[in-house]
Amino acid sequence: LLQMHEKYGPVFTVYLGTRPVLVLCGHQAVKEALIDKAEEFSGRTTKPTLERVVEGYGVGFSNGERWKQLRRFSITVLRNFGMGKKSIEERIQEEAQFLLEELRKTKGKPLEPTHLLSRATSNIISSIVFGERFDYENEEFQALMKIIHNFFLEMSSTWSQLYDMFPTLLKYFPGPHTRIYNIVSDVFLFIGKRVKKNQETLDSNFPRDFIDCFLIQMEKEKDNPFSEFNIKNMEITIFTLFFAGTETVSSTLRYGFLLLMKYPEVQGQLHD
Incomplete structure (x- = not known):
């Protein structure tokens, strides 16, 4: 290029x-x-591999008025829960201690840090979206991390890239390029359970997380025929925040580790 x-x-x-x-x-x-x-x-297109999953819903894959409403709302809520502010530092520092504890358990032996970094990063997003962090050994949390990992592997596969190039032809054929839909269906089951749990314990005066805020906004706009605040947009917006927030930051941290290994003098300066 x-x-x-x-x-x-x-x-x-x-x-x-x-x-x-x-x-x-x-x-x-x-x-x-x-x-x-x-x-x-401001418009964006959706990769054909993802179209069946998102169908133009959610803050990351929508356009026009839907995107404007969801983007404005999402930024406001994320800021209210500390993103870009001093208060988020405390959550990050707390999570860093859990990560360090896991690293110390290796007793200096070589390790592959991808999954540890993903879990640490995901917990910051989880604390905002779901109102809590997860223990690294939590089986449901580990399953989610595995889904995220497999999701990005599948998106990068040759079959998926071919499908993105020739969607009008390949969409009529079964094959590996359709696996992404099956991979993320488990994530939507998890999100659906969390939404139901929040609905049962919701206090409109004390929103605990992103889901509560969305549910409150849905109630406020229930009589507005042009409102974009519905369950479908909520679930896919949560999916977007959770997946994108986890993968982007953990990949950046992983590259940071590699760069520090390549330039030990810089690592020394950081220790100093």
Whole structure:
């Protein structure tokens, strides 16, 4: 892509199968599109592998008025629960202690930290979305972590990428490219149970987590025919926050570990 940038300039189109993909290269092109012309570029498409799962619902995969309502609400709730504020630091520091305890158990032996980092990161998101953290040995929590791991592996597989390039053809055929739907169905069962639990114990005056806030907003807008606050949007928004929040941060931490191993002098400076 960088070689094509040198030949065709900062904005060009490549085709992944039948799908045209617009490529923006360099800070100036990205700024012009996403900041200077934010409204025109606010829409997003959904990968065909995910369409059957999300169906255009939720904050991460919607467009237009639905996206605006859910985005505005989600940002407000996340901030109210500490995201971007000093109060979130306490949760992160608390979780860091649990992570350190697990690392100490290895007694200096080599380890593969992917799952530990995912659990630690996921617990920060869980404390906001579900109102609690999970013990690392909790079987339900471990199953969720495994689903997230398998979900991203499946999205990166050759079959899924082929499906994203040729969806009009492959959607009529069974095969590995349809596995993602089956993988995430267990997540929606988990989310559904959590929502039901919150509904049974809801106190509108004292929201405990993201689910409570969404349920309260649903009640407020129950007579609004244009409201986007419904169970489907709630479940897929929670799915988005939980999956994206876990994978992005844990991957960044994992790369951080690798970089520190590659540059031990920087690691030494951090210890100092």
